[in-house]
Amino acid sequence: MKKEANNKKRNTKQRRIILEELTKVKTHPRADTLFHMVRRRLPAISMGTVYRNLNLLKEEGKVLELTCGKYSSHYDADIRNHYHFFCTDCKQIFDLDEPLLADLDKAISRRSGMVVEYHRIHFYGYCRTCKNSRG
Numbered sequence: 469m470k471k472e473a474n475n476k477k478r479n480t481k482q483r484r485i486i487l488e489e490l491t492k493v494k495t496h497p498r499a500d501t502l503f504h505m506v507r508r509r510l511p512a513i514s515m516g517t518v519y520r521n522l523n524l525l526k527e528e529g530k531v532l533e534l535t536c537g538k539y540s541s542h543y544d545a546d547i548r549n550h551y552h553f554f555c556t557d558c559k560q561i562f563d564l565d566e567p568l569l570a571d572l573d574k575a576i577s578r579r580s581g582m583v584v585e586y587h588r589i590h591f592y593g594y595c596r597t598c599k600n601s602r603g
């Protein structure tokens with residue numbers, strides 16, 4: 469019984485630290501990158517634990533998982549709906565400071581007869597740095 473309680477406490481602490489580290493950055497890290505960040509504070513943590521906690525945080529709606537095609541999953545602690553720009557060259561993901569297309573949800577709901585709750589948009593291209601190095 470005691471052991472279980474300790475495990476639970478440890479898991480909660482791990483999850484809190486994973487979320488804290490993710491909240492510190494705007495880089496939308498992959499799970500393996502986040503693992504290296506978290507390991508500085510929790511040297512004994514495993515990659516599997518990071519994955520498991522990320523999935524739990526995702527299910528609890530505390531992190532966003534960005535998945536797209538050949539990109540592996542990236543994570544974002546900013547759970548407000550916002551748009552992302554994927555640089556196809558350096559593979560960085562940037563937040564776009566664009567207003568949400570709120571009318572789009574309504575228009576699609578109206579035209580399709582379905583209920584749109586939210587939408588996600590990813591833009592692809594070359595970031596400012598990669599654009600300049602393309603000559």
Ligand SMILES: [Zn+2]
Pocket residue numbers: 555556557558559560594595596597598599
């Ligand atoms: Zn780039």
Ligand SMILES: [Zn+2]
Pocket residue numbers: 496544546550552562563
């Ligand atoms: Zn973001």
